[in-house]
Amino acid sequence: MPDVSALRDRSVDGHLSSAQLPVVDIAPYLDASSSKEARNATSESLDRACREFGFFYVTGHGLSPSYLDSLLSLGHRFFDLPMATKESIHIFKSQDGVRGYQRIGENVTYAKRDQQEALDIYPEPEIPSSAQLEGSQQWPTEEDMPGFRTAVLEYTERMKVVGRAFMRAMADSLGHEDVFEELQTDNYWVLRVIGYPPLPASFDTDTGISCGAHTDYGCLTFLLADPTPGALQVEAKDGSWIPADPVPGAFVVNIGDIIDTLTGHQYKSTYHRVIHRGEKYRVSIPFFFEPMRDMVIKPFAEMMAPGVKVEPFTYFDHLKASSNSILLRSMIYRHFVANDQSLPDKPNSNELTNRG
Numbered sequence: 001m002p003d004v005s006a007l008r009d010r011s012v013d014g015h016l017s018s019a020q021l022p023v024v025d026i027a028p029y030l031d032a033s034s035s036k037e038a039r040n041a042t043s044e045s046l047d048r049a050c051r052e053f054g055f056f057y058v059t060g061h062g063l064s065p066s067y068l069d070s071l072l073s074l075g076h077r078f079f080d081l082p083m084a085t086k087e088s089i090h091i092f093k094s095q096d097g098v099r100g101y102q103r104i105g106e107n108v109t110y111a112k113r114d115q116q117e118a119l120d121i122y123p124e125p126e127i128p129s130s131a132q133l134e135g136s137q138q139w140p141t142e143e144d145m146p147g148f149r150t151a152v153l154e155y156t157e158r159m160k161v162v163g164r165a166f167m168r169a170m171a172d173s174l175g176h177e178d179v180f181e182e183l184q185t186d187n188y189w190v191l192r193v194i195g196y197p198p199l200p201a202s203f204d205t206d207t208g209i210s211c212g213a214h215t216d217y218g219c220l221t222f223l224l225a226d227p228t229p230g231a232l233q234v235e236a237k238d239g240s241w242i243p244a245d246p247v248p249g250a251f252v253v254n255i256g257d258i259i260d261t262l263t264g265h266q267y268k269s270t271y272h273r274v275i276h277r278g279e280k281y282r283v284s285i286p287f288f289f290e291p292m293r294d295m296v297i298k299p300f301a302e303m304m305a306p307g308v309k310v311e312p313f314t315y316f317d318h319l320k321a322s323s324n325s326i327l328l329r330s331m332i333y334r335h336f337v338a339n340d341q342s343l344p345d346k347p348n349s350n351e352l353t354n355r356g
C-alpha cells in the first residue's frame with residue numbers, strides 16, 4: 001500500500017501551464033474504407049498524445065454538435081428539478097448504493113468534499129440485487145424528464161462505438177491484438193451527469209474544489225462539457241496545470257487506470273481536477289468506456305519497468321470493495337459520504353497507479 005500521508009494534495013497547488021492538449025482525429029478508425037496511411041497517422045498521433053499527456057481532444061467521432069448540445073441541455077434540465085425530486089432518487093436509496101443523485105459535497109475526493117452535484121448511471125444486470133454494482137438503476141420519472149432515459153442509453157451505445165475505434169487504434173501502435181479485441185467486447189460503462197455551481201470568490205479551496213484531483217478508473221473517459229474556460233485542468237509532466245478548455249464539437253478524452261496499468265504507465269492516466277469559478281452553472285457529462293466486468297487485466301510484460309510486477313486482477317476488482325482482491329482495491333465504494341456524516345481522516349488512495 002502506498003503511504004498516503006506522504007502524497008501531495010494536487011487539488012490546491014500548482015501554477016497554470018501555457019501548453020495545449022493535442023488533437024486526435026479518430027475518423028479513419030470509424031470509416032471501413034479509410035486508407036492504411038490515414039489510420040497510421042491517427043494511431044501515431046494517439047500514441048504520442050497518450051505518452052506525453054494522457055489527455056487529448058478528439059474530432060472525427062461522428063456525433064454532431066447539436067446532438068451533443070441536446071445532451072448537455074438535458075443535464076441542465078435535471079439539475080433544475082426541485083431538490084425533493086432529485087433526492088427521491090438519491091444514491092443511498094439505490095439497491096447497491098451507487099446509482100442515482102448525490103447532493104453537493106457528497107462526492108469525496110482526497111478526503112475533501114467536491115463542490116458538485118451529480119447523477120450516476122451504470123448498466124443494469126439482468127437480475128438486479130443488493131450486491132456491489134448489481135443494483136437496478138434509479139432514473140428520474142418520464143414525467144419529470146421526458147425522453148431522458150432513452151437519450152442516455154442511446155448515447156452510451158454511440159459512445160461504445162467510438163471507444164472501440166480507439167482500442168483498434170491502440171492495437172495498431174502497441175500490438176496485443178487479442179487484448180484490444182477483448183477490450184472491444186461486452187464493454188462496461190459508467191455515465192455521470194455532473195452539475196457545478198460556480199465557486200464563490202470567497203470559497204476556501206483548502207476545504208475542497210469543484211472536483212478534486214484524481215485519475216479515472218477504466219480505459220478511456222470521453223468528456224462532454226459546457227464551454228467554461230479554466231474549469232478542467234490537467235496535470236502536465238512538470239507538475240503545472242494545463243487548462244483543458246472545451247473545443248466546440250470535440251470531446252476531451254483521457255486515459256484511465258486500466259490502460260495505464262496495461263502499458264506499464266507508458267500511456268498515462270493523468271491527474272485532473274475542476275476549479276469552476278465562472279459565472280454560469282456548469283454541466284459536464286463524462287462517459288467512462290470500460291472493459292468487460294470480469295476481464296483479467298495483465299500488464300504487457302515488455303512495457304513494464306524492470307523489476308516491476310503487477311498481479312493480474314479484474315476490472316471489477318478495481319471498482320469494488322472486494323476483500324478478496326489482491327490489493328483491497330476499491331474505487332467506488334469509498335467515494336460517497338453523506339453531508340451529515342464525518343469525512344475519513346485519510347485521503348483515498350489509488351493502489352493501482354500508486355500515486356494516491
Ligand SMILES: O=C(O)CCC(=O)C(=O)O
Nearest residue numbers: 194211225232274284286
Ligand atoms: O467535469 C469535468 O470536467 C471532469 C469530471 C471528471 O474528471 C470525472 O468525473 O472523472
Ligand SMILES: [Fe+2]
Nearest residue numbers: 214215216272
Ligand atoms: Fe475524471
